[in-house]
Amino acid sequence: MSLLAPASSKRVLSDLRELRKLTEDARGAQRVAWGPAWRKARDWFVKKAEKEAGLKVTRDSAGNLWATLPGKTKTSVIVGSHLDSVPGGGWLDGCLGVMAGLEVMRRYAALGEPPPVTLHLVDWADEEGARFGRSLMGSAASAGTLNAKAELSHLTDRAGVKLPDALNENGIRLDQMKKAHREFLALRAAAYLELHIEQGPVLESMKKDVGVVLGTMGVERHQLRFSGQAAHSGAAPLHLRQDAFLAAAAFAIACRELGVALSGKTPRTRVVATCGVVKVEPNFVTAVPGAAEISIDMRALDARVLAKMLAGAKRAAAIAARKYRVSVSMSPLITITPRIFDPTLTGFVKQSVKAAAGSAPELPSGPLHDASEMAGVVPTAMVFAQSSPGISHTRIENSPEPALDRAIRAFLGAVDRTVQHVAQR
Numbered sequence: 001m002s003l004l005a006p007a008s009s010k011r012v013l014s015d016l017r018e019l020r021k022l023t024e025d026a027r028g029a030q031r032v033a034w035g036p037a038w039r040k041a042r043d044w045f046v047k048k049a050e051k052e053a054g055l056k057v058t059r060d061s062a063g064n065l066w067a068t069l070p071g072k073t074k075t076s077v078i079v080g081s082h083l084d085s086v087p088g089g090g091w092l093d094g095c096l097g098v099m100a101g102l103e104v105m106r107r108y109a110a111l112g113e114p115p116p117v118t119l120h121l122v123d124w125a126d127e128e129g130a131r132f133g134r135s136l137m138g139s140a141a142s143a144g145t146l147n148a149k150a151e152l153s154h155l156t157d158r159a160g161v162k163l164p165d166a167l168n169e170n171g172i173r174l175d176q177m178k179k180a181h182r183e184f185l186a187l188r189a190a191a192y193l194e195l196h197i198e199q200g201p202v203l204e205s206m207k208k209d210v211g212v213v214l215g216t217m218g219v220e221r222h223q224l225r226f227s228g229q230a231a232h233s234g235a236a237p238l239h240l241r242q243d244a245f246l247a248a249a250a251f252a253i254a255c256r257e258l259g260v261a262l263s264g265k266t267p268r269t270r271v272v273a274t275c276g277v278v279k280v281e282p283n284f285v286t287a288v289p290g291a292a293e294i295s296i297d298m299r300a301l302d303a304r305v306l307a308k309m310l311a312g313a314k315r316a317a318a319i320a321a322r323k324y325r326v327s328v329s330m331s332p333l334i335t336i337t338p339r340i341f342d343p344t345l346t347g348f349v350k351q352s353v354k355a356a357a358g359s360a361p362e363l364p365s366g367p368l369h370d371a372s373e374m375a376g377v378v379p380t381a382m383v384f385a386q387s388s389p390g391i392s393h394t395r396i397e398n399s400p401e402p403a404l405d406r407a408i409r410a411f412l413g414a415v416d417r418t419v420q421h422v423a424q425r
């Protein structure tokens with residue numbers, strides 16, 4: 001095989017800056033899926049893929065874009081991420097993986113002969129779910145886990161636009177979306193690799209530029225309702241109250257303690273628990289709350305630990321209810337099983353991260369990614385670039401340039417190792 005050009009981040013960084021200029025306003029990135037800025041970003045991307053790597057770009061039945069470089073065999077390696085953003089989002093979330101994927105294609109296209117395996121670069125449609133609330137839409141359709149009719153046909157955005165109409169506007173038909181899974185299977189994918197920013201503070205706190213992602217955490221999300229008795233804040237003595245909010249507050253603190261107790265010392269074994277929504281009734285200053293609704297979102301990479309957390313939260317709710325003489329009911333909102341990435345590909349990622357950044361720290365992803373869907377149908381691995389500040393879904397999302405440079409080169413190296421591995425099978 002002819003020689004690949006050395007891995008470089010230069011073109012990826014300049015592409016990212018160009019895209020930022022094209023699709024950002026004073027509040028941040030506005031590439032919300034199915035809207036005009038997103039289409040603009042995609043048109044720009046398609047032209048670039050055609051012109052700079054000679055790729056053929058097609059769209060599948062779920063709206064995902066596929067740029068293909070045919071190889072010596074039809075067996076394929078897929079790279080990619082998503083160009084869509086939340087409203088007022090950052091310049092790297094999703095775009096980093098797509099533009100690094102384009103660099104993969106440019107390097108292999110420059111060989112002057114077909115690559116050893118076929119390469120696909122994918123831009124997943126509607127990863128964020130920012131407008132209609134269903135995230136990972138395109139990748140779930142490809143993975144065969146999306147029931148489009150049941151899950152999507154009733155969704156509307158804040159302006160009242162129905163999702164099927166927004167899809168139609170983009171040439172996608174809801175009743176055809178299930179075809180995307182068969183289209184995906186026809187790609188004969190042997191591996192999926194994604195580069196993404198961490199979106200959290202872990203790598204920064206470890207002073208590491210690049211991380212090896214072990215998988216995406218499982219999620220247990222539930223809604224609880226504590227029911228007591230509303231009463232006058234002056235007339236009701238403390239010992240005679242049935243204060244539903246105090247029970248909810250005790251539950252929230254118990255969940256935090258549960259998370260601390262079940263967390264190990266390494267990123268792999270850390271768990272999180274969050275009470276993000278609290279509503280009390282009747283909700284005025286002179287009333288003892290008669291009812292309190294509270295949400296709990298728990299995440300862990302290890303399914304057994306996640307099950308322990310759920311059991312612990314149920315116990316904590318019962319104890320809090322008894323203490324404050326109220327009743328409690330708990331209803332599930334969402335359950336997602338942990339997705340552990342492929343050990344062989346993760347090994348390649350580890351070697352490449354070590355080569356590009358000196359060491360290869362391992363961590364799970366708390367957020368879900370398109371890679372979570374892919375992990376169910378094809379061997380999958382992921383690389384994280386440090387976020388600094390360690391936040392995302394905001395205009396100030398950022399990564400230092402040295403971290404981006406090392407992460408991009410690590411990703412390109414991991415793809416090379418994967419291509420060699422798949423070609424030799």
Ligand SMILES: [Zn+2]
Nearest residue numbers: 093094127196
């Ligand atoms: Zn993302």
